[in-house]
Amino acid sequence: MADSITRKKSKSGNDKRRFSDDQIRRLEAMFASESKLEPRRKAEVARELGLQPRQVAIWFQNKRARWKSKHVEKEYAALAASYDALSDRFESLKREKQSLVDQLRKLKGEGGSDGELESGKNEFEVKEGVGMVEEEEMMMRMADTTSDWGGLDFDDVVMDQRSCQWLGFWS
Secondary structure (H helix, E strand, O other), rough: OOOOOEEEEEEOOEEEEOOHHHHHHHHHHHHHHOOOOOOHHHHHHHHHHHHOOOHHHHHHHHHHHHHHHHHHHHHHHHHHHHHHHHHHHHHHHHHHHHHHHHHHHHHHHHHHOOHHHOOOOOOOOOOOOOOHHHHHHHHHHHHHOOHHHHHHOOOOOOOOOOHHHHHHHHO
């Protein structure tokens, strides 16, 4: 039994038992098919590898802990990448919104507006007879079909910021 396990002295002077490369390969192969061994199977594996059942149990326990840790790291990395992409998209949309607001102010200013934008009351007006639901549906259709937001005609689509729920999100 001592032949199949190599010993290595640690800095503290205690002997640490290390598994041989063959034992590790076989344990890894077993772990790939079953991550937890039943007592009978654990005893068989220990006998086949020349180890104590407790050594096999501890190896599997440690392997499960390492696997879980790596799995959590991978999930975190995926979530962090997703968050970064969403954050970048959010910032892009905020800049796009500001550009559209600036463009609207410029158009209102050139068209000889009554100064409503300059006074700071509302950035948008609601056309009479257009309900909130129809207005949102119209905006959603435009969002689905418009790839160049700079080409929107704001004379056709004018809304009150308070009446559009999704627009409040960007404020």
